[in-house]
Every structure is written in C-alpha cells, then in structure tokens.
Amino acid sequence: MSLSRKIAVAGVYEHPTRFAPDKSMYQIMAESVRGALDDCGLTIKDVDGLLTAGMGMGPMGIVGFCDYLNLTPNYLDGTNIGGSSFVAHTAHAAAAIHAGLCDVAVVVYGSTAASSRFAIGTGGGHGGGDPCDQYELPFGPTTVGAYAMIAQRHMHDYGTTPEQLAEIAVTMRLHASMNPVAKYRDLITVEDVLASRVISSPLHLLDCCIISDGGGALVITSAERARDLKKKPAYLLGAGETVRHAARGRRDFLEIAAAQSGRLAFERAGVAHKDIDMAMIYDSFTITVLSTLENLGFCKRGEGGPFVSGGRLRFDGALPINTDGGGLSSNHPGMRGMFLVIEAVKQLRGECGPRQVKNCRTALVHGTGGALGTRHSGATLILTNQ
Numbered sequence: 001m002s003l004s005r006k007i008a009v010a011g012v013y014e015h016p017t018r019f020a021p022d023k024s025m026y027q028i029m030a031e032s033v034r035g036a037l038d039d040c041g042l043t044i045k046d047v048d049g050l051l052t053a054g055m056g057m058g059p060m061g062i063v064g065f066c067d068y069l070n071l072t073p074n075y076l077d078g079t080n081i082g083g084s085s086f087v088a089h090t091a092h093a094a095a096a097i098h099a100g101l102c103d104v105a106v107v108v109y110g111s112t113a114a115s116s117r118f119a120i121g122t123g124g125g126h127g128g129g130d131p132c133d134q135y136e137l138p139f140g141p142t143t144v145g146a147y148a149m150i151a152q153r154h155m156h157d158y159g160t161t162p163e164q165l166a167e168i169a170v171t172m173r174l175h176a177s178m179n180p181v182a183k184y185r186d187l188i189t190v191e192d193v194l195a196s197r198v199i200s201s202p203l204h205l206l207d208c209c210i211i212s213d214g215g216g217a218l219v220i221t222s223a224e225r226a227r228d229l230k231k232k233p234a235y236l237l238g239a240g241e242t243v244r245h246a247a248r249g250r251r252d253f254l255e256i257a258a259a260q261s262g263r264l265a266f267e268r269a270g271v272a273h274k275d276i277d278m279a280m281i282y283d284s285f286t287i288t289v290l291s292t293l294e295n296l297g298f299c300k301r302g303e304g305g306p307f308v309s310g311g312r313l314r315f316d317g318a319l320p321i322n323t324d325g326g327g328l329s330s331n332h333p334g335m336r337g338m339f340l341v342i343e344a345v346k347q348l349r350g351e352c353g354p355r356q357v358k359n360c361r362t363a364l365v366h367g368t369g370g371a372l373g374t375r376h377s378g379a380t381l382i383l384t385n386q
Contacts, residue, residue: 004269007094008226008233009383011040011219012342018183018212018331021115025056026068028215029110033069036217041230042104048073049096049105049220051089053080055118055334056111065108075102081377082369083282084241085109086218086338088379091239093220103221107341110215111333120211120334121371132246132375144208144285146373148200150253151287155202157254158302162202164309165286166193169206169328171313172283176325178315178355183212184329207286209327209336216338218345234345234383237271237362240264241379244372257378258295258366265380266297271362273298276382278320278347278357280340282368283327289313292366293321296380315355323347323355337367341381348385361386 013035015028029052037043050073052062062078075096081088086107093105113120121143154160170190176182188206196205226233240261244251266272279298283289290304298319299307313321322328324343327336344363346352362384370376 010226015215032217049075049102051077084367084369084379087367108217146371160305164305172328176329182330209332214333238269262296269382
C-alpha cells in the first residue's frame with residue numbers, strides 16, 4: 001500500500017511553555033490541539049481520530065483525554081513506544097485515513113516533566129516495568145549510562161572524539177539562539193561542552209538533553225482535503241518503524257533501529273539521501289544524533305565523527321539538523337518525537353525565520369524511544385512540500 005503524497009500534515013502547533021506549574025498535562029494538550037486546528041482552519045468538530053501517548057498517561061489515558069475534550073472519535077491509537085511515538089502516530093494516522101477509518105486525525109502530546117520534577121531515566125532497583133527489566137533493575141541502570149556505553153564503544157572502535165560530539169551540542173545551541181521559545185539560547189563553544197561536568201563518561205552535562213514542560217499537536221488529513229485548508233500542507237512520502245533489543249544477549253549495539261526504519265522509509269518514499277534538505281533527529285544525547293545519522297545511511301558506520309564536524313549540521317550547512325535547537329537546547333518534556341514533526345513541517349512551509357533552511361523541499365524525521373544501549377524503538381518519516 002503506497003501512501004506517497006496521499007496524506008498531509010495540515011496543521012501544527014508547539015506549545016510555547018517550557019515550565020508551567022500552573023497547568024496540567026491535559027490543559028497543555030488541549031491548548032495544543034486548539035492551536036493546531038487554528039493553524040489549519042479546522043475546529044474540534046472536524047476531528048474524528050485521536051492519537052496520543054505520554055509518560056503520565058495510564059492504559060486508559062487516551063480515553064480520559066477524550067473525556068476532557070468531550071470528543072467521541074471514530075479512531076483511537078494510544079501506541080506508546082517512547083519518544084518516537086508521535087512520529088509513528090503520524091504514519092498510523094495516515095494509514096487510518098487511507099483505510100477510511102477517519103477523516104481528520106489529531107496527534108497530541110503534553111507533559112509537565114519539569115514542573116512535576118519527574119525523574120526521567122534515573123534508574124533504581126525497585127518497581128515494575130517490562131518483564132525484561134527484572135534482569136536489569138536490581139543493578140540500577142540509568143538512561144545516560146546506557147548512552148554513555150554506546151559512546152564509549154564508538155570511540156573505542158572508530159576513534160570518535162569528545163570534540164566531535166561536542167560540536168553537535170554547539171550546533172543545536174546555535175539553532176536555539178534563533179528560536180524565541182527555546183529554553184536555552186546563549187551560545188556555547190566546544191570548550192564549554194568539554195568543561196561541563198561529566199554525567200556518565202564520556203558524556204558531559206551539555207551532551208545531554210534538557211528537561212522541560214511542553215506539548216504540541218499535529219492535524220493529519222487527506223492531501224485532497226488539505227489543499228483547501230489555511231496553510232500549505234506537508235505531504236507524507238514514506239515511513240518506517242521498528243525496534244532493537246538485546247536479542248537474548250547477542251547484539252551489535254552500534255546497529256540501531258534507524259537502520260531498518262530508515263531503509264523502509266526511503267524505499268517507500270522513492271527518494272535518496274541526496275534529496276533530503278534537512279532532518280530532525282532525536283537528540284536525547286549527542287551520541288544519539290551521530291549514531292542515528294550513521295544508521296540512516298547518511299554516512300558509513302564509523303564515519304559519524306568527521307561527518308558531524310565542520311558545520312555540516314548547521315542550518316546553513318550541507319545537512320541541517322534540528323533547526324529548532326533540539327532536545328539539547330530547545331525543549332525535551334520526556335518524549336520529543338512530536339517536536340521533530342512540527343519543526344520539519346514549519347521548515348517545509350518556510351516559517352522558521354532566521355533559522356530557515358534555504359530551498360527546503362524534502363525533510364526527514366527520525367524519532368527514538370527507549371535507550372539505545374538496552375531496548376528502543378525507531379520511527380522514520382519523509383515529508384515534502386511538493
């Protein structure tokens with residue numbers, strides 16, 4: 001089944017908050033839905049599909065949010081695969097619309113991770129979780145520890161340097177400096193990154209994503225209907241999603257889910273890497289960006305260090321990445337895939353002001369959920385404005 005150019009992202013909205021102790025998660029979500037519908041000129045009465053997930057949402061969370069909105073949709077999807085969920089939701093909404101299950105779907109996320117002081121990925125030896133966790137939780141693993149091991153392995157095998165990782169953080173901060181709603185906008189240098197304290201060797205504080213409140217929403221509909229709406233739509237060309245896990249102890253930890261989801265997205269979109277004008281890559285840590293670019297095929301394995309150097313990832317570079325400032329500097333309310341899609345659509349519309357990528361026609365979005373060093377998901381989209 002081909003969805004190429006048949007489905008469009010018609011409306012987007014990023015909630016401007018980065019710290020909102022006066023708001024609930026549902027309030028941020030509802031305000032984001034309203035913003036995305038206003039963006040494309042539709043109303044809540046037009047919505048007959050809803051897709052959402054969240055750290056603070058239980059199994060029936062999506063039903064509770066429908067109650068909050070007084071919405072009774074024809075299609076629901078509460079798939080939660082971590083930070084990549086909303087990238088995957090975009091593809092799921094497209095498939096549902098193509099199958100006639102709904103006409104206008106909203107993908108939405110909201111979080112009060114910062115104001116609620118939610119300890120994200122800090123490990124511990126108690127609690128439930130997935131069945132596989134029984135073998136890991138007693139030893140108190142942390143998310144940053146898992147990513148640090150990936151970075152250590154990459155450095156050991158390929159000579160990747162802390163300076164190369166630091167340049168990723170420096171570039172994201174440059175982009176954030178041009179984003180009025182980014183949490184951190186003061187420019188930093190490679191030296192600043194290396195001088196920040198070590199969190200889990202070799203990753204420094206500025207190699208790690210920030211924690212914020214935040215939210216956002218997308219409106220997905222058919223390309224035919226989107227043509228008559230308020231804003232120029234972004235059309236879906238291709239998508240892919242999958243997972244990677246420990247495979248009963250046998251796994252190459254430098255091959256991540258992006259290797260499979262990216263290949264599927266490119267095949268289904270019918271485009272090549274040279275056709276991508278900018279990309280939004282999940283940046284939970286600097287090593288996440290480097291490893292994802294390799295696995296997506298933008299460079300060969302082991303060449304990520306030199307590839308991310310020399311300004312290549314800048315908004316005016318050869319492959320602009322995370323032009324909103326990313327999770328490293330703009331926002332990261334626990335699950336960041338939503339904001340990857342929003343920024344890609346804004347770039348394709350030419351709405352990004354001083355950080356706008358010139359002649360931006362085709363964008364790639366890749367979300368990661370979970371942790372690269374243990375179990376994680378990957379979801380890839382390729383979007384175009386043509």
